[in-house]
Amino acid sequence: MSEQIGSLLIVPGDGIGPEAMAQVQRIIDWMGDTLGKTIDTEYDLVGGAAIDAHGVPIHDDTMVKAQAVDAVLLGAVGGPKWDDLDFSIKPERGLLRLRSELGLFANLRPAVCFEALVDSSSLKPEVVAGLDIMIVRELTGGIYFGEPRGIEDMPDGQRRGFNTQTYTTNEIRRVAKVAFDLARKRDGRVTSCEKANVMESGILWREEVTKLHGEGYDDIELSHMYADNAAMQLVRAPKQFDVMVTDNLFGDILSDAAAMLTGSLGMLPSASLGAPDPATGRAKAMYEPVHGSAPDITGQGIANPIATIMSFAMALRYTFDQGDIADRIEDAVKTVLAKKIRTGDIMCDGAKQVGTEEMGTAIIAELNAA
Numbered sequence: 001m002s003e004q005i006g007s008l009l010i011v012p013g014d015g016i017g018p019e020a021m022a023q024v025q026r027i028i029d030w031m032g033d034t035l036g037k038t039i040d041t042e043y044d045l046v047g048g049a050a051i052d053a054h055g056v057p058i059h060d061d062t063m064v065k066a067q068a069v070d071a072v073l074l075g076a077v078g079g080p081k082w083d084d085l086d087f088s089i090k091p092e093r094g095l096l097r098l099r100s101e102l103g104l105f106a107n108l109r110p111a112v113c114f115e116a117l118v119d120s121s122s123l124k125p126e127v128v129a130g131l132d133i134m135i136v137r138e139l140t141g142g143i144y145f146g147e148p149r150g151i152e153d154m155p156d157g158q159r160r161g162f163n164t165q166t167y168t169t170n171e172i173r174r175v176a177k178v179a180f181d182l183a184r185k186r187d188g189r190v191t192s193c194e195k196a197n198v199m200e201s202g203i204l205w206r207e208e209v210t211k212l213h214g215e216g217y218d219d220i221e222l223s224h225m226y227a228d229n230a231a232m233q234l235v236r237a238p239k240q241f242d243v244m245v246t247d248n249l250f251g252d253i254l255s256d257a258a259a260m261l262t263g264s265l266g267m268l269p270s271a272s273l274g275a276p277d278p279a280t281g282r283a284k285a286m287y288e289p290v291h292g293s294a295p296d297i298t299g300q301g302i303a304n305p306i307a308t309i310m311s312f313a314m315a316l317r318y319t320f321d322q323g324d325i326a327d328r329i330e331d332a333v334k335t336v337l338a339k340k341i342r343t344g345d346i347m348c349d350g351a352k353q354v355g356t357e358e359m360g361t362a363i364i365a366e367l368n369a370a
């Protein structure tokens, strides 16, 4: 007997995206063959791959499919081939359209340092051992989407590029709520990051987060930190944080910094969630690694697939209600790392260096062994 647990649109994208995604497909196959749990899976194009096929970074038909499925799993977009295209049709616009039109305002980026990888981080082992923080990045507002924006000619012959940072009460409250609710299931602490010292949008951010905190989150310890200080504190003493909540741009930067605490960008998964559907209770969702298309290592079969695999595990946990399978996948990853099987980005002395596919094989072997 097999059970269908839901529908998934996979958009592998560009560069190492498809290479890493092939390992997820093997896990999906393993779930069907071994556990009798199948996912209604469809593939489509995004980013440069969609530009090459359709002239746009994501086709309208793909957006229709993305709206209809339970979750989207994205590899990565972008690369030098498309760098000189007009801004409006760059590969990255496909990703931003998905986030925006699916209303995925809360981006959860957990940074966990696995015991086995303590030595792979560029920081001292005692600074990162046991690290477990959750960055909640606002994903559909702020300077990424604010108007006006553009590049204009000035009377004196210079050019002027401009973007607008904007946040409304509701945009701040809904993402802060996600952070408070998550903290309640974790260590009960939230650090909200902005630059209220120089930006009005930062002042509003701080005021609204504080107000919401007073409306039923007294059990959560809330602190505020300027985003530049937060960047410094992340590399100085990252374990002081439990949940961090911040805007779109600061969250982009802070989460890349946090990735290196875990050993490599190739390790960090993420979940982007919208508001729960009032009828079904299920939120629209997209899962994607934090890393990009890594043009420098594309086609060599050496990319670390773990961030993409762990993003799929997050999909199993948050969308498909299969927390037990997510646990099994995460445990398999931990065991493989403990056995010192490593891709190049997390290589260490005495470890066996493997490629993308061999890493997938090792993880599936552990799934079978458990």
Ligand code: NAD
Binding pocket: 016, 075, 076, 077, 078, 079, 080, 092, 095, 265, 266, 267, 288, 289, 290, 291, 292, 293, 294, 295, 296, 297, 302, 303, 304, 305, 307, 345
């Ligand atoms: P990147 O994350 O692609 O790469 C940064 C560095 O990390 C590179 O040296 C790369 O080799 C390494 N790296 C990243 N993922 C790895 C993995 N899984 N295994 C081993 N090493 C890995 O960032 P970038 O070079 O700044 O950007 C390249 C392209 O990707 C750009 O077009 C950018 O816009 C795009 N990008 C896309 C996403 C996304 O799709 N979510 C995220 C970030 C960047």
Ligand code: IPM
Binding pocket: 078, 092, 095, 096, 252, 290, 292
């Ligand atoms: C990320 C990426 C994206 C972002 C780009 C590719 C649009 O860097 O997911 O972190 O800036 O949000």
Ligand code: MN
Binding pocket: 252, 253, 256, 290
């Ligand atoms: Mn980024």
